[in-house]
Amino acid sequence: MFGQILFGIMALVIVVTSIWVVAVRNPVRSALNLVANFFALAVLYLLLYAQFVAAVQVIVYAGAIMVLFLFTIMLLNLGAPAELAERFEWKRPITWGLALLFVIVLAGGVFARLGEAQPVPDNIGTVQMVGKYLFTDWVYPFELTSVLLLIAIVGAIVMAKRRL
Template identity: 40%
Template sequence: MHLVLFLIFAGLCLAGAINLLLQSHPINSALSLVVVMIALAVLYLLLGAEFLAAAQIIVYSGAIMVLFVFVVMLLNAGREERTLGSKVAKTLGFPAVVAVMGVLATIILHLQGMGAAAINQGLIPTEELSRVLFHELLLPFEITSILILIAILGAVALARQEGSERSVTK
């Protein structure tokens, strides 16, 4: 049952990701990304991380992707122009990606004893994870949040500056 569900949603995830690249309209791409996020949430659920799955849906597909769709709507972005793509990407990029993926897959399979591990073996529940995060790693965690806060403030400051210049020139 787990394997069937995994195959369905992993397939959906990959299909969404490929569709994201192939679509020429930004809103279709954004919606494909939503499908990818939801499929990922289901995969988390299959791994027994319910909280993570719900957070994935609420934060990524519910908040961040809505913002993407919002921006696309606001700018009313049209169809993207198709370029044929650079030759470098085709000759170097694809083989490089395949090579990196191959190395990663081999290492992971090797560590798991060539795929012998069952799907719910050696799982760490979200509770343990958060205990580590909020006890041992509390300081780095808080510093990260301050970093993000600084980034937000920076974005606001940049946007403000541009706005005030525009109002001056007008």
């Protein structure tokens, strides 16, 4: 019961802050809404007994990535919303169409398999379980992801230090 109430509140927070991220004019407030969104998502992970995923969500997304985002926004002092406006007007209807398509696909996927839903075993998200599956069943995707990240890092350095 308590879990369901908490889920309802957090789902509401997630929806509202997600909308505000794109609707708010001030970039810093936009980033802050995203931080609140990540927090609410971490609480949802906790409700699924995925403590490790919840902690990593806060450390990596809220604690590191969003701090860097804020750093960049503040360093560039993105205050004027006029500079952020899109120049190509035809992009707008296409974006709306794609967003609608995404919602339909997502909702279809969720509702089609609603009957098959099963309760989560309560040790699924502990460090031990995540570690075990990452290094046995999912070791190739895991290692490939790390190579992907390495490529991104090398690419970033090449782009930043082109004139060295």
